[in-house]
Amino acid sequence: MRKVSRWFQRNLIRIYAVVAFTYLLIPVAYTIAFSFNNGGKSNLIWKGFTLDNWMNPCGAPEVCTALGNSIKIGFLATLFSTILGTMIAFAIGRHKFRGRSTTNLLIFLPMATPEIVLGASLLSLFLTLKINPGFWPTVIAHVMFCISFVVVTVKARIASLDPRLEQAAMDLYANEVETFRRVTLPLVAPGIAGAALLAFSLSFDDFIITNFNSGTMTTFPKFVYVSAARGIPPQANVIGSSMFIIALVIVILGQVVGRKRAVK
Amino acid sequence: MLKQAWKSSQKRSSKTMSKSGISSPRTPYLLLLPGMGFLFTFFIWPIANLAQTSTQTPVAGGDTGSYEQTLRWKNYIDAFVENKEQFGRSFLYAALATIFALTIAYPLAYAIAFKAGKMKNVLLVLVVAPFFTSFLLRTIAWKQILGEQGFVVPFLRNLHIIAPSTTLTSSAFAVVAGMTYNFLPFMTLPLYASIDRIDPRTLEASGDLYANGFTTFRxxxxxxxxxxxxxxxxxxxxxxxxxxxxxxxxxxPETKMIGNVIESRFFKIVDYPTAAALSFTLMATILILVTVYIRKAGTEELV
Incomplete structure (x- = not known):
């Protein structure tokens, strides 16, 4: 009995971690399980196993249009926010200049502003300028809220670089451009890749800001939200599950590649 | 005159040569310009525009949704008085969700940082993983799990833990639980990052100086x-x-938060000034709370 309680004490935090992970992953498991449900359109009750939904992911009306929009917006937002954010990160991380603290504040503010305020304020600007909400306003909105996260992620990576590596390159007669291209950039690249992944997932999953600025265009989260009232078709679960699996594969591949590089 | 101009151009070119362009004093500004320009146009300007909208009033005899600037500051008071319940609820729910998330995430982050060994990276991926299934799908999954047709409610009823008439969804409990769940990764990751940086030897040192586990933690x-x-x-x-x-x-309807009010003012009632006043009040309140909190907590290096 004492042994048992001692084991329990020693492993308390591990047991806790297992419980916490179960809590985190239950809805994911539920979503994946119900992607195989033969439940028809509403997909509320388990009615039996089927692969039909996976064979026919565009089976529900609108779902693939919405997904396509989300992917397009995600790519554009990732591209622009990663470029703009990385430039800012290099300015802050590698240079001393006047107005640095103001810059930092301007980067921090969008993250400290609730999404609903960001979405509502952009929409009211678009309305004032007589710009109709839709595809491009949504892309602009996404770039805007992704930039700060890119800056923070890339900046952290730049800050963790050993400045002696760059000095060594200069000592070996590389000029600044070469040093940047062959030493600094490859070292910062994983940070930029991470930031891009983060930007894409933020953009892809965003609902509140998108809902304000997209007008009649649907995106995947909007599709889910709107169809929630009458029951979400299992195809939405198929797409959610696929995103989960794809992201997991990307992250694991990244880890493996990173480890191989480290071994080299 | 000509000589001078030639000399100064020489000087300039030698300067750019030696610095090879990349770290001239202008470089940081050139790097900042596009991104900052973007943020000024699509973050600062909209916020300023929102502030301007917040004091407008309907055009007399105009269409719904047309407003003119009359600097009616009372919009703020009206909006707040009318929705003070939702304001209070928003901050209460958010505070509760934050406390619950901290309570769940701290030991989790601690376990990943100190007890996971080789599993560390796998566990970190698992923390982020739910992110990738749309958060709306997960929230709706909770609704179905905790709903009448899910397995939790009948189970708890059979055990007489909850009364036959009690439901778990459509309640403040469900809203706070949903928020706790959805923001848990945002809590866990920064906690992990800072716990992982702690040198385990400092904890050993504390033990060597006869601190017990709790004192070491505190x-x-x-x-x-x-x-x-x-x-x-x-x-x-x-x-x-x-x-x-x-x-x-x-x-x-009894758990409506300020976000719900802003959303419906914007889309259903087309009452832009009130929506703007509410958004602005929400943002200002949060910024004040955040500033006070950062001062109290004594960490300046946030960004």
Whole structure:
């Protein structure tokens, strides 16, 4: 009995971690399980196993249009926010200049502003300028809220670089451009890749800001939200599950590649 | 005159040559310009525009949705008085969700940082993994799991833990639980980052100086992980206070938050000034709370 309680004490935090992970992953498991449900359109009750939904992911009306929009917006937002954010990160991380603290504040503010305020304020600007909400306003909105996260992620990576590596390159007669291209950039690249992944997932999953600025265009989260009232078709679960699996594969591949590089 | 001009151009070119362009004093500004220009246009300007909208009044005899500037500051008072309940609820729910998330995430982050060994990276991926299934799908999954047709409610009823008439969804409990769940990764990651940085030898040293486990935690671990606690609570509290999705899916009319009000003012009632005044009040309140909190917690290096 004492042994048992001692084991329990020693492993308390591990047991806790297992419980916490179960809590985190239950809805994911539920979503994946119900992607195989033969439940028809509403997909509320388990009615039996089927692969039909996976064979026919565009089976529900609108779902693939919405997904396509989300992917397009995600790519554009990732591209622009990663470029703009990385430039800012290099300015802050590698240079001393006047107005640095103001810059930092301007980067921090969008993250400290609730999404609903960001979405509502952009929409009211678009309305004032007589710009109709839709595809491009949504892309602009996404770039805007992704930039700060890119800056923070890339900046952290730049800050963790050993400045002696760059000095060594200069000592070996590389000029600044070469040093940047062959030493600094490859070292910062994983940070930029991470930031891009983060930007894409933020953009892809965003609902509140998108809902304000997209007008009649649907995106995947909007599709889910709107169809929630009458029951979400299992195809939405198929797409959610696929995103989960794809992201997991990307992250694991990244880890493996990173480890191989480290071994080299 | 000509000579001077030639000399100065020589000087300039030699300067750019020696610095090879990349680190001239102008470089940081050139790097900042596009991004900052973007943020000024699509973040600062909209906020300023929102402030301007907030004091407008309807055009007499105009269409619905047409407003003119009359600098009616009373919009703020009206909007607040009319919705003070929803304001209070937003901050209460957000605070509760933040506390719950911190309670769940701290031991989890601690376990990943100190007890996971080789599993560390796998566990970190698992923390982020739910992110990739749309958060709306997950929130709706909770609704179905906790709903009448899910397995939790009948189970608890059979055990007489809850009364036959009690439901778990459409309640404040469900809204707070949903927010806690959705923002848990935002809490766990910064906590992990700062706990992982703690040198385990400092904990050993504390033990060598006869501190027990609890004292070590209170005097060593917790202070050293404070940056993570501050970042995590902010990343949870700020989006939670403005959230309306959890309240819309898991709540009832009695659990409406300020986000729900802003959303319906904007889209259903087309009352832009009130929506703007509410948004502005929400943002200002959050910024004040955040500033006070950062001062109190004593960490300046957030960004």
């Amino acid at each position: 005097k060593v671990t917790l202070p050293l992980s404070m940056p993570g606690v501050v970042a995590g609570t902010l990343l949870t509290f700020i989006p939670a206070a403005g959230d309306y999705v959890n309240a819309a899916i898991l709540g009832s």
